[in-house]
Amino acid sequence: MSSATHYDYLIIGQGLAGSLLAWRLAQKGRRVLVLDDGHATASSMVAAGLINPLAGMRFNHSPFIHHWLGDVAQTYHELAGLAGEEFLQWLDMLRLFRSPEQQRFFERQKGKKEIEDLLGARLEAENITQPVQAPWGGFEQHHTGWVRLPRLLEFLSRWLRTRGMLRNATVSWKELEMRQSGLCWKDIHASHVVFCDGYRSMHNPWFSWLPFAPDQGEILTLKPVSSAPLPDRIINGANWLLPVDDHHFRLGATHYHDRQDNLATQTGQQRLLQGMNKLLLYPEALEVIRADAGVRPATSDRQPFLGTHPQHRRLHLFNGFGAHGSLSIPWYARRMTDWLIEQRPLPDNADLLRHRNLLLKS
Numbered sequence: 001m002s003s004a005t006h007y008d009y010l011i012i013g014q015g016l017a018g019s020l021l022a023w024r025l026a027q028k029g030r031r032v033l034v035l036d037d038g039h040a041t042a043s044s045m046v047a048a049g050l051i052n053p054l055a056g057m058r059f060n061h062s063p064f065i066h067h068w069l070g071d072v073a074q075t076y077h078e079l080a081g082l083a084g085e086e087f088l089q090w091l092d093m094l095r096l097f098r099s100p101e102q103q104r105f106f107e108r109q110k111g112k113k114e115i116e117d118l119l120g121a122r123l124e125a126e127n128i129t130q131p132v133q134a135p136w137g138g139f140e141q142h143h144t145g146w147v148r149l150p151r152l153l154e155f156l157s158r159w160l161r162t163r164g165m166l167r168n169a170t171v172s173w174k175e176l177e178m179r180q181s182g183l184c185w186k187d188i189h190a191s192h193v194v195f196c197d198g199y200r201s202m203h204n205p206w207f208s209w210l211p212f213a214p215d216q217g218e219i220l221t222l223k224p225v226s227s228a229p230l231p232d233r234i235i236n237g238a239n240w241l242l243p244v245d246d247h248h249f250r251l252g253a254t255h256y257h258d259r260q261d262n263l264a265t266q267t268g269q270q271r272l273l274q275g276m277n278k279l280l281l282y283p284e285a286l287e288v289i290r291a292d293a294g295v296r297p298a299t300s301d302r303q304p305f306l307g308t309h310p311q312h313r314r315l316h317l318f319n320g321f322g323a324h325g326s327l328s329i330p331w332y333a334r335r336m337t338d339w340l341i342e343q344r345p346l347p348d349n350a351d352l353l354r355h356r357n358l359l360l361k362s
């Protein structure tokens with residue numbers, strides 16, 4: 001077999017997950033080939049890239065939050081050094097309470113030592129200086145920001161391609177042939193395959209037993225059309241508004257659990273604009289210039305799926321990052337690399353083997 005067609009790892013999907021995993025494996029000297037269908041269903045190309053360590057109504061956090069934030073800073077900084085452009089933008093967030101109940105959730109979190117650096121001052125409605133509607137007040141949140149995901153993926157795509165590590169192709173499961181020595185796809189032979197194909201893994205015959213819970217979402221891009229004051233930080237209430245480059249804003253996001261398409265709809269747009277009307281003092285100052293949609297690769301227990309198929313040691317999954325890929329993928333890409341190369345155990349919460357009983361039932 002010619003070494004030109006032999007790889008240690010064949011990665012399916014060049015979203016944020018496949019890109020960072022390929023990069024980390026290459027740093028460790030492994031021969032990697034990534035196959036991607038031109039981002040046909042890449043949620044990474046749709047996402048706003050928000051970094052928000054305190055998710056949801058109750059401001060919960062992962063026990064790994066400081067590991068994640070450490071790797072966010074380091075990974076995106078390292079990539080910025082390679083590319084000569086910044087991908088990560090730290091920007092504080094103004095979190096708006098939606099009810100008195102949420103004020104109580106905040107007070108409960110406020111006492112926790114491990115997240116005291118994330119929580120800023122509580123603000124009563126009259127002390128909020130951003131041009132927003134905040135009847136219940138809110139609080140300042142730190143270590144938040146956003147990642148320029150499409151630019152980052154463009155850079156990583158170039159980086160991979162110039163090293164012969166990326167090909168444009170749509171992979172059909174049927175074309176993957178398992179042999180004793182590895183796997184074959186057309187003229188390619190690889191010792192291992194890692195699926196980083198986003199929500200489409202739910203249809204993968206080897207991994208469809210896992211409890212995927214795809215979450216379709218729509219997002220708008222807006223531009224100012226008047227000189228009325230607009231926020232200069234991330235605003236997060238029932239919806240969120242993010243100031244991005246070129247004085248544009250992104251407004252998000254909807255969640256539909258019964259759809260798996262990338263169609264932006266009038267209904268979705270109306271819902272988002274109604275949310276913005278309740279968020280801003282001067283919503284008429286913004287005009288929609290673009291609507292996007294995609295499917296978040298979410299899971300039923302809201303933890304990612306990392307690891308190796310229980311019966312096929314050459315098949316692996318690096319997936320299930322839900323709505324928080326920009327924050328968690330950098331750290332998990334290192335954990336996955338350590339697992340693949342050194343068999344260092346994966347974190348229990350993320351190891352797909354936690355669901356192995358479902359395989360027996362399927």
Ligand SMILES: Cc1cc2nc3c(=O)[nH]c(=O)nc-3n(C[C@H](O)[C@H](O)[C@H](O)COP(=O)(O)OP(=O)(O)OC[C@H]3O[C@@H](n4cnc5c(N)ncnc54)[C@H](O)[C@@H]3O)c2cc1C
Nearest residue numbers: 013015016017037040041043044049050171198217325326
């Ligand atoms: C509306 C919306 C808003 C979001 N906002 C945020 C946010 O603010 N912050 C955040 O962190 N996350 C956000 N997300 C989630 C984020 O997009 C994901 O967590 C993350 O990008 C997932 O990356 P991935 O690489 O696992 O999957 P993907 O980005 O979906 O990449 C999978 C890739 O594999 C390719 N592929 C699939 N199957 C095949 C095949 N058979 N052959 C070849 N190629 C294939 C796809 O085309 C794609 O390029 C949002 C998602 C949506 C939809």
